[in-house]
Each structure stands twice: as C-alpha cells, then as structure tokens.
Amino acid sequence: MLIIPAENTVNWKRPPWVTLGLMLACLLVFILYQGRDPARLEQAVTRYLQDDLLTLEAPVYEDYLERRIRFGQETGRVHELQRFQTLREQDERGWQAVTLLLDRDFYQYLLANRDLLWAPAERDRWQEQRVALDEAYVQKLSAQALGLVPAHLTLHTLISYQFLHGGWGHLLGNLLFLFLLGFTVEKALGAARFLVAYLLCGILSGLVFAAFSPGSLTPLVGASGAISGLMGMYVAIYGLRKIRFFYFLGVYFNYFRAPALALLPVWLGKEIYDYWFAGATGVAYMAHAGGLLAGAGLVGLFGRSWLQVREVFFEGPEPEQAQDARFTAGYAQAMASLGRMEFDLARRQFEALRAHYPDRPILLRHLYQLAKLRPDLPAYRELAREWMAESLKRQQPEQMIAIWQEFLGQGEAHHPLAPEDHNRVLFASLRLEQFKVAEKAFERLRSAGDPVLVREACRLLVQEFEKRQMEPKARHYRQQLQALDAG
Known part of the structure; x- marks a missing residue:
C-alpha cells in the first residue's frame, strides 16, 4: 500500500527551482557518470571468466x-x-x-x-x-x-550517494517522489534552507543505515533516504492540520484527509516491519526510517528558528473569484474618483490596483490617460513607453504607433523618447507598410543621436524601398547612408 501527501499544487509562476535542479543533477549523474558502469562491469566479467x-x-x-x-x-x-x-x-x-x-x-x-x-x-x-x-x-x-559503504564512511560519500541510482526504475521512481514532495517543502522553507535540509536528511539517513549495517561493504545508493526526509518534513510542517493524502492499493486508489503527523508512525512502522520481516529485497528500509525521523526531527527542533516555515505558505493563493471581486470593487472606486474629477486620487487608486494586478492592461491605459493631463512631467513619458511596449507584446503595432504619434505632439518637447523607441516604431511601421510613419520615425531617430541605430535604420529603409521598386526613395536613403559612413 502506498500513501503520499497531496495537499498542494505546483505554482509554475514560481517554479521549485531547487527541486528541479536536484532532479536534473540525479539524471545527469546517472547518464553521464553511471552510464560508464555497464562497460566496466562487462570488462570485469570477461576477464573474470577468462x-x-x-x-x-x-x-x-x-x-x-x-x-x-x-x-x-x-x-x-x-x-x-x-x-x-x-x-x-x-x-x-x-x-x-x-x-x-x-x-x-x-x-x-x-x-x-x-x-x-x-x-x-x-x-x-x-x-x-x-x-x-x-x-x-x-x-x-x-x-x-x-556510494555509501558503512565500513568506510566519509563525508563526501554521505552526500554523493544521494545522487547515484541502481537503474532506470530506481531513478525514475525517486525523481517522481522528489518532485511530488519537494515542490511543497521548498515552497514552505525557501530555496536555500530547503537544499540544506534535503542534503542533511540524506546524510542522517545514511548514518542510520550504517548504524544498522556495521562493517558492511555493500554500498548504499539512491535519493530515497533524503526523499523520506522530505516526507518527514512535509508532515511536520503541517503538524496536526488535516491534509489530503493519496493512497494506492492494488488497482484501487483514492484520497483521504487526516492529521498530517498521524501518518508519520504509520510510515515508520512499515519501514521497521519490512526491515525485520520482508527478507533480502535490496531495499534500504532503515535508511528510509532514518530519513523520516531526520526530516520530522529537523522541523521539530528548528521549526522556530532556521527552518521556520514562511508565512505566505499557509496563506495560499487568493481564490480567483475573491481576486475578481476585490479588483471590481477597487476599479469601481477609481472610476468614481475619475467621474468626480479627483485625478490625483484616481491615479493613486489605479497605481495601487496595478501593484496587485500587474497583468491587467486596462489599469496601464487609465494611468497613461491620466499622465497625459500633465505632459510636462516625466511620468507621461515613462507611461507612454510602457504602453507602447505592452501594445507590442500584445501584437498591436497600430496601437503602439498611435501612442508614439500622440506623444510626439504632446510630450516629446518636454522629455524626448529614447532612440530605441523610435527604432521600434520604424520596424513596426515598415511591417505595416506605413512608409510615411517609418520615414518620420527615422528622422526622430536621427535627431536622437544614436549613430549605430541610425545606420542600421537607413540600410533597412534602402532595402525596403528597393524591394518595392521605389527607386527615388531608395536613392535618397542611399545618399544619406553614404553621408553617414563618410561622417
């Protein structure tokens, strides 16, 4: 019977980088380093028989x-x-x-x-x-x-054995459990503390294994001791809170809820029972038991100090419906302030909303419109640039060009745009075959004074006009390019 905790889901906006890195390290060690073992063993067998x-x-x-x-x-x-x-x-x-x-x-x-x-x-x-x-x-x-050889314990093998595996089945099974448990514990502890705790669980697991196999020369390999430590940390982090567990029995599987720590003695009892009664299976049961105790013990001893769970872990993500309701209420307040022409208050309200909901472009549009009321202030240029970049990201080049043209009429005299802003408009207008806009963007780019961008833009205009057999225009920009090269 298999029982594993399944309380969390992965937030791919904040990936569990350490967990993924540990998985990649195990995979690379198995392929690039352990991949040479079959050839060595074959040579040994051949010579042994000869x-x-x-x-x-x-x-x-x-x-x-x-x-x-x-x-x-x-x-x-x-x-x-x-x-x-x-x-x-x-x-x-x-x-x-x-x-x-x-x-x-x-x-x-x-x-x-x-x-x-x-x-x-x-x-x-x-x-x-x-x-x-x-x-x-x-x-x-x-x-x-x-590998970890109990008769010859060293610090480096207490760490290195955690990244070795006995075969593809052993490796893939461990990687699966490392991911299922690791992303939650990493989220709870933070990346650096998670990595230290993971390796420490593997070390303690190896020491327990060695204590029950004194003098043995049979090496221990595999991440299962450290992963058992993750299981111990997982349930210790939740304590007596009821969480969801997945279980698999034969062909039947389902979920149940129980206090997290209640499963720790069940897991421990199973490993100890198998150690005494399962026979020679090749499974390091006491390493698993040691890992479980190490993980739970570390959180129990240091859960109020260096292994303290981050506050945001138990808060969890705000439900989507609650987010929508909160956004709607805040947006209504900001729009009401606009209706009363309380522009400073409306700007502050839209800025507060945008800090919580950065992916809602309507807030950027409102802030841009409010900034237009004072084109002499630097905020207008910054918001115009942001709105242009957002339009380009959303594949709306016409909107980007419209914002650029509007800014030229109102804000360029106070705080000019950067050369790369004009350059992006030039590229977009050429793709849209708006050649007058492209030429205007080129003139603005020349006045901005970036010689590298100006030369590249001039070459591009020559190519585009030649491609469309607009020889007078092509000749005009060839002459300008020659003048730029000569200068």
Missing part, C-alpha cells in the same frame, strides 16, 4: 551463504542461495560472475580466509588475478567509488 576464477569461487560462495544462513541467522539470504544454485544448474556463467564480483562482503571473506580455502598454488593464482581485477574494474564502478 582467468577461470569462477571455478575457484562458486563452490566457496555456496558454502559462504549456507554458513551465513545457518550460523549468522541471516534467513533472508535463503533466496540468494537458491537463486545462485539455479544459476549454476543452468550454467549461467555470466550472471554467476556478476553476483560474485558485486558481493563485497564475500570478497572480503575471501581475502580474510584465502589461506584456508585453497591450496597454496590456487591461492596465489587467485590473489594475483582477483585483486588486480578488483582494482582495475570493480572499485571504479560508481557505487563502489561514490
């Missing part, structure tokens, strides 16, 4: 597993023994070699007991060939180089 090491090790491996099961109480390894015996019966030499090469605890057992296992000649041959093979290929596999 050196006939399988003949020496396979019988020892069966005996090794039987001893671990009988005397070490490792009953979960019965399936490993049965699978290996099946491989031997079917003479699957390649898969036998892979099993023996990747079992690091078995390799350590061979090193420690080689004098007892083989006669001197066989022992010397094994030591010479197997140790060289291990150093050349096996130790360079990604899991061996950067």
